[in-house]
Amino acid sequence: MNRVLNHIDAHLDQPLDGAQLADIANFSRFHFHRIFAASMGETLGSYAQRRRLEKAAFRLSCGTPETVLETALATGFQSGEAFARAFKLKFGCTPSAWRATTLERLKAQAAAIGQPPGSQQSNPDQVFGNPHQAGEREFGESDGSYRPADDFAMDVRIIDLPKARVAYQRLIGPYGPAIGEFWRGVMAPWMHSHGLSDQTCYGIGYDDPSLTPANKCRYDACVEVPAQFVASGQADIQTLPGGRYAVARFKGKPEQIANAWMWLTREWMPSSGLQCDDRPCFEMFSAPTVIDPRTGEFNCEICIPVRAL
Known part of the structure; x- marks a missing residue:
C-alpha cells in the first residue's frame, strides 16, 4: 500500500488508473478498491482528491509566480473553475485568497503550535x-x-x-x-x-x-x-x-x-x-x-x- 501512495503522490497531475494501482500493490484488481478503503479509511477517489487539494494549497503558499490555473493543472484538475470550486469547498476560500493570506495564516499556525x-x-x-x-x-x-x-x-x-x-x-x-x-x-x-x-x-x-x-x-x-x-x-x-x-x-x-x-x-x-x-x-x-x-x-x-x- 505504501507503494501505491508513493505512486499517487508522484502522479497527482495525471488520471489515476485503479487497475494499474492494484498491480503496483500486487492486489486483486477486483478487490483493490475495498482493500484501499479499509486500509486508508477513505476511498481511492477521496484520497486522490484530498492529496491534490493539499498539494495545491502547499504550492499556493510557497510564493511561486505560477498562476492559479497553472497550480490547478499541476495538481490534476482539468480547469480553473473545477479547481476553484473544490478548493473553496475544502478550505473555505478561493485559491487566490488562500495565497494572499499565507503570511497571516503561517504566523497564526506558528504561534499556536x-x-x-x-x-x-x-x-x-x-x-x-x-x-x-x-x-x-x-x-x-x-x-x-x-x-x-x-x-x-x-x-x-x-x-x-x-x-x-x-x-x-x-x-x-x-x-x-x-x-x-x-x-x-x-x-x-x-x-x-x-x-x-x-x-x-x-x-x-x-x-x-x-x-x-x-x-x-x-x-x-x-x-x-x-x-x-x-x-x-x-x-x-x-x-x-x-x-x-x-x-x-x-x-x-x-x-x-x-x-x-x-x-x-x-x-x-x-x-x-x-x-x-x-x-x-x-x-x-x-x-x-x-x-x-x-x-x-x-x-x-x-x-x-x-x-x-
Missing part, C-alpha cells in the same frame, strides 16, 4: 538515545513562539545531492512524540539487526499537519542501503530522487528545530531567488553522531528541494 508548516517535526535527538538526555521537553514540544532571522541565520548551501536507495518504514498518524517512539522502538532495532546502524538516515514528513488530518499524516523513517540489499519484515525500498537542494546544518536543542525550519522556508526561501520543488523535504543525519552525549544537542542537515523561479 510552535512548529513550521510543512516541516517533518521529527526528533533525531531522541532517535537512538535516552529520551530524557536532552532535558525535560518531550519530542514535539516547543515554547510556542517563533523567533525571527537573528536567531537562525544559518549558512545555506545550494548543492546537488545524489539519489539515495533507502529502506524505510512508514508511520501514518499524528506527528509529534510518536515519531521519536517509532525510531527508537521500530526503526533503530531493525537497523541494528540488519547491520545498518552506521548508515545515513533520513526523516521524511510528507504532509503539512495544518492541512492534512492528523491521523492521515505520513512519515518515513529511512536508512540508506546498498544496491544488493533486500528489505524484510515491514520495511520496503524506495529511491530518494536527489537533485538540487538547499542544505543547512542544524545543531541545537530539540525545541529549536521548528524555528530553523520556519526561518528556512518562510524567510530565507523568499529572498533566495529559488522556489521549493515538489520532491520531499527531509532531515538527514548519521545515527552514530546525531546526538551530542555531553549536551543532548542533535545534529542534522535540513534539506529542501529547490528550483529556479
